């Protein structure tokens with residue numbers, strides 16, 4: 001057999017059958033379900049009189065639509081309440097394991113999967129949500145799917161897919177102090193663009209990637225989708241095995257040892273061929289953020305807003321002009337020093353305990369600037385409890401941040417946490433599309449440390465100025 | 469799912485790259501538990517002004533494009549989230565075909581499952597079709613799936629590629645689940661082997 005990549009190996013291990021035209025029926029190990037993209041799928045099953053094939057490989061949570069304030073009160077918004085109640089009826093009817101709103105285990109689906117040991121190396125994982133790519137950090141092949149595919153997985157425990165192309169993105173060297181996983185992935189998207197990974201599964205490798213902890217790896221894989229990729233992957237290694245050990249649904253004892261032995265075989269073979277290869281030098285990556293309304297509009301924090309006049313392509317130039325107008329920025333202006341109204345630290349990109357520690361280290365002993373609303377939204381109930389045990393909640397509350405319940409919150413304008421038109425937000429989330437965080441809202445994507453720095457200074461700031 | 473055979477319809481020009489799913493259908497409209505009814509919110513941010521009135525500059529608010537069933541657009545259409553609400557909103561508006569140089573993967577997949585045909589053509593060809601689509605009442609384009617051609621208003625034919633399986637399902641209006649379940653034996657065989665090879669494989673129960 002010719003040398004295979006990590007993607008090839010996981011793929012080969014899951015092909016049930018191949019149709020005449022090369023489409024594979026791919027077996028799915030884990031199906032993660034949430035309230036927004038599942039109702040029509042359950043309804044489809046019901047109408048066709050089908051069962052859910054493997055409830056024991058499925059987990060459901062509520063995250064997108066839930067308020068992140070006091071949860072003992074009924075959900076006010078009738079449509080949101082209906083969606084959550086619909087999920088609760090569906091999980092009961094189809095026997096799906098479920099973490100309800102008031103469970104300590106509830107949280108954003110992509111935070112919950114790894115932390116519970118539900119997402120494991122070598123698995124195929126799907127969810128009706130594009131940021132399913134997050135679980136690739138475990139060394140799992142994880143795809144976002146649409147609702148029709150959700151129904152397909154429920155009924156058959158498989159999806160239909162053609163093999164992806166292999167892309168390798170190596171980040172070699174050592175990251176400079178104060179440069180985080182978020183900066184790495186923003187730098188990558190800035191380099192290859194939002195369609196750079198289309199049709200590919202990206203394997204992130206190189207010494208700087210191997211040096212990241214699991215939270216950092218999840219941040220990187222989370223945003224692989226923002227580079228257009230079908231999935232992101234990082235080969236499982238000692239860091240991964242250590243992370244998995246002891247988690248609630250991870251294999252235990254002898255089973256764990258057997259599993260690790262298998263997981264160790266997954267790394268790409270010597271000489272494996274990738275369709276596309278890109279290398280970045282870690283030392284050249286600076287803390288960065290986005291200036292426009294596409295995640296590829298990346299700038300170093302000490303950079304200046306680009307000038308549409310320098311863009312040769314007419315359509316792109318027109319789009320840049322529109323973006324600058326929408327974002328209320330001027331070509332050539334320094335991005336640092338731009339005043340913000342809201343700071344959002346949360347989302348499946350950056351709401352893990354490591355992210356909250358990074359933000360707290362900047363917030364400690366400081367105060368949120370006048371006129372700024374700063375929110376911390378832990379990724380799950382478990383992250384929240386851990387942070388409270390470490391006293392991070394006190395650090396944030398003393399500094400004037402809001403300390404909220406777990407959920408997607410202001411990552412998308414779907415629940416009560418929203419920007420109002422014209423507000424500028426420093427956000428640790430993953431999408432800066434027009435209106436993503438609320439109609440007319442302006443989003444700058446950045447790391448937790450930089451978001452905290454924006455909160456305490458009131459302006460976009462290089463977090464390194466506030467450390468040491 | 470409705471069959472897709474041939475379609476002769478008004479094509480609307482949308483000369484913009486990277487039209488993301490939040491543009492096609494903003495998240496605040498995802499609270500529905502149905503597939504239908506999203507058409508009024510399709511392209512909400514572009515289509516309506518903050519006070520809720522129609523933006524007369526937006527193409528789908530102008531005649532004859534209110535009745536457009538084909539969209540001609542630029543690169544990376546449908547990027548962003550996996551929400552199938554995006555094709556549902558397009559379909560509910562009346563769009564059955566989108567022509568672009570490239571599509572985001574998940575959106576591309578989701579379209580087929582709803583009887584919408586996404587056609588990839590080179591940028592220069594899309595630009596020519598964009599010209600056709602900009603002819604107002606004369607912007608009628610024909611898409612013949614069986615023959616895999618787009619027919620311009622002047623009769624010129626442009627052929628396009630499509631995966632044979634997807635073509636078959638669209639032409640017949642079939643859904644995937646039934647197709648896959650025909651191979652249930654293979655799925656069962658896989659599961660049996662899996663139990664032997666990976667005895668440690670954990671179940672979820674709460």
Ligand code: SF4
Pocket residue numbers: 063064108109110129131347348349407408411412429430
């Ligand atoms: S946090 Fe944001 S990106 Fe992540 S699952 Fe929720 S809405 Fe999607």
